[in-house]
Amino acid sequence: MYYIGFDLGSSSIKVALVDEKSGKSVLSLHEPKNEMDIASPQTDWAEQNPNIWWDYICKATKRIIKESQIDASKIIGIGISYQMHGLVVVDKAGKPLRNSIIWCDSRAIEIGNRAFVDLGEEKCTTNLLNSPGNFTASKLKWVKDNEPEVYKNIYKYMLPGDYIAYKLTGEMKTTKNGLSEGILWDYKEDKVADWLLDYYGIDTSLTPEIVDNFTNQGNVNSKAAKETGLPEGTPIVYRAGDQPNNALSLNILKPGEVAVTGGTSGVIYAVTNSLKSKESLRINNFAHVNYSNEKKNLGKLLNINGAGILFRWLKNNLSVNSYEEMNLKANEAPIGSNGLIVIPFGNGAERMFNNKTIGTHFLNLNLNHHNHSHLCRAALEGIAFSFVYGMEILKNDNAKVDVIRAGNDNLFRSEIFSNTVATLIGHDIEIYNTTGAVGAARAVGLKDGDLESFGKNITKNDHIMTFTPLKNRESYKTAYIKWNQELESILKTKQI
Secondary structure: OOOEEEOOOOEEEEEEEEEOOOOOEEEEEEOOOOOOOOOOOOOOOOOOOOHHHHHHHHHHHHHHHHOOOOOOOHHHEEEEEOOOOOEEEEEEOEEOOEEEOOOOOOOHHHHHHHHHHOOOHHHHHHHHHOOOOOOOOHHHHHHHHHHHHOOOOOOOOEOHHHHHHHHHHOOOOEHHHHHHHHOOEOOOOOOEHHHHHHHHOOOOOOHHEEEEOOOOOOOHHHHHHHOOOOOOOEEEEEEEEEHHHHHHHOOOOOOOEEEEEOOOEEEEEEEOOOOOOOOOOOOOEHHHOOOOOOOOEEEEEEEEOOOHHHHHHHHOOOOOOOOHHHOOOHHOOOOOOOHHHEEEHHHHHHHHHEEOEEEEEEOOOOOOOHHHHHHHHHHHHHHHHHHHHHHHHOOOOOOOOOOEEEEOOHHHHOEEEEEEEEEEEOOEEEEOOOOHHHHHHHHHHOOOOOOOOHHHHHHHHHHHEEEOOOOOOOHHHHHHHHHHHHHHHHHOOOOO
């Protein structure tokens, strides 16, 4: 028997099949071969047609059944991971009324900021654990204000994963987890934040029916079965946003466990059971995949926009052939890069700096002394230092750190990067070879609540290596202090 997992990203649809008993990945693939289009009708807008997602779900599902050569009738459960914070609005027939306003669209920033002031910081941080910000609720308010003809025809609003579940089952439902990602969940009252919707003038009946995670959330209907090749009646038992799901994929489910991701941007995601936040403007707090009335597990998410994109920029401009070559060059330079410092925040506004644009800075560059090796090492160190800086913010916001796990992505393949982070934070970093689609598929098996077996299978199937803090911590600490001093000097000029 098999589980199937979908990971709806903004660039592609990933799908994975895993063996029910062992948790081993049978096959993973993605559609389309090239990236999906993102429409940008205006500067800082980002939209996608939800029906395109469904088309690629169908293609990818048929492909994986064919290429894996399995009997489709043996697929017994579905898990869904999806791009967070997006907005899909549909009419009573389930037809999207406009493109989805996706996660990286920033048109609703001022709407959320104004709500934070009008409703009060204490009310928002106590009940929502966040500022309304540029999230799903604020995007829905934007539609109401700017597209009244669309708004008056809305039957339900959904998160992207809710829409895929609807296409599979014909049932419009959501979860506490999804509503929390849209900043629509009141943790104090344990219900939808209707007071926020009332403030925005949004009809509260537009919220779909709420179902629990790790339970039957609906079954594949005959129409979806024909379009995807899945067996009619297959249950959906799990759905979550991509970052909480990535954490689950790394067996990050308990307070004190932390997932880190080092791609184009960086993410630190710490699980906690503390319903408090002092950093609601710099950190996002979401109901984790296993949030319940009995165990109120939250995910504290700190995002670093300027991460791997800096290393990619260097690769493209240093005439080197690969990241491996850059890592080798970086190894030729000493810890601290002989004084060369790189501040890596050149990928737009940084939330942890109150949405200010910091920029990338190359400091203390000596044209008679520094070379490619120093640039490569200083870049890796600068990105690593930003992770350490972010970890300190999380720790100051009631996050405990006992275990850190990362996927085997670009940055964490680098020994310099991983050793720097591990040594400065004083914790091992465990590296795993897994994906969001595989994690979503495995999560189907959690309906019986067996976290221990779930974790053992991940360790057995995916663990690659562990980076342990190095003994010569002082050299790393000295380099980090100098980096931090330069950053603080820049922040003063930005009045942060």
